[in-house]
Amino acid sequence: MRPLLGGLLLFILLFLSADIMLKNDHIGLTPTHLSQTLFGNEEEYIEPVTEHFLLELMHSDIFFMMMTLLTLSTVYARLCQNKRLRPININITMITALLSTLFLPLAYYLSPLFITPYIISFYIWHIMAIAMAIASLYYLFIPQRSDV
Numbered sequence: 001m002r003p004l005l006g007g008l009l010l011f012i013l014l015f016l017s018a019d020i021m022l023k024n025d026h027i028g029l030t031p032t033h034l035s036q037t038l039f040g041n042e043e044e045y046i047e048p049v050t051e052h053f054l055l056e057l058m059h060s061d062i063f064f065m066m067m068t069l070l071t072l073s074t075v076y077a078r079l080c081q082n083k084r085l086r087p088i089n090i091n092i093t094m095i096t097a098l099l100s101t102l103f104l105p106l107a108y109y110l111s112p113l114f115i116t117p118y119i120i121s122f123y124i125w126h127i128m129a130i131a132m133a134i135a136s137l138y139y140l141f142i143p144q145r146s147d148v
Contacts, residue, residue, distance in 0.1 A: 005075060005140055009133045012072055016130050019064070027057070029122065031115050038108050038115070054108055058101060065097050069129065076132045079139040089132055096125040 020029070027049070028034040040048035073090045080086040103118035 009137050013133050016126050020126055029119055034115050035112055062101055069097055072132055076136045079136050093125050093128040096121040
């Protein structure tokens with residue numbers, strides 16, 4: 001099981017890294033770039049994204065987020081030695097991932113004020129998930145001291 005879980009965790013790390021790069025390229029992960037993507041910029045001839053694009057992006061994000069975080073949380077909960085830190089990390093990651101899926105359409109439909117909270121929650125859940133995957137790899141492959 002150790003090689004399978006190790007491979008899964010490595011692929012999750014690759015996915016999370018690629019997701020950050022892809023989002024930065026497609027919609028932008030700075031307030032200025034994301035604002036131009038969502039609302040356009042007449043001076044630079046940038047068209048705003050369509051509602052169809054936004055809904056398709058959200059649809060794929062929710063699916064991949066769910067698969068990644070549920071799998072990662074299961075492995076992390078099983079391997080993490082710190083019983084107090086385990087639920088805190090999992091809950092922060094899940095809540096900020098949920099918030100990122102809420103803030104993007106709120107920014108598009110209601111107010112640009114939700115752009116910065118979207119970016120912050122996006123980075124928090126990605127960083128937390130990467131940290132959980134690295135910690136899981138550590139607990140998986142580094143022999144732990146047993147207190148007898």
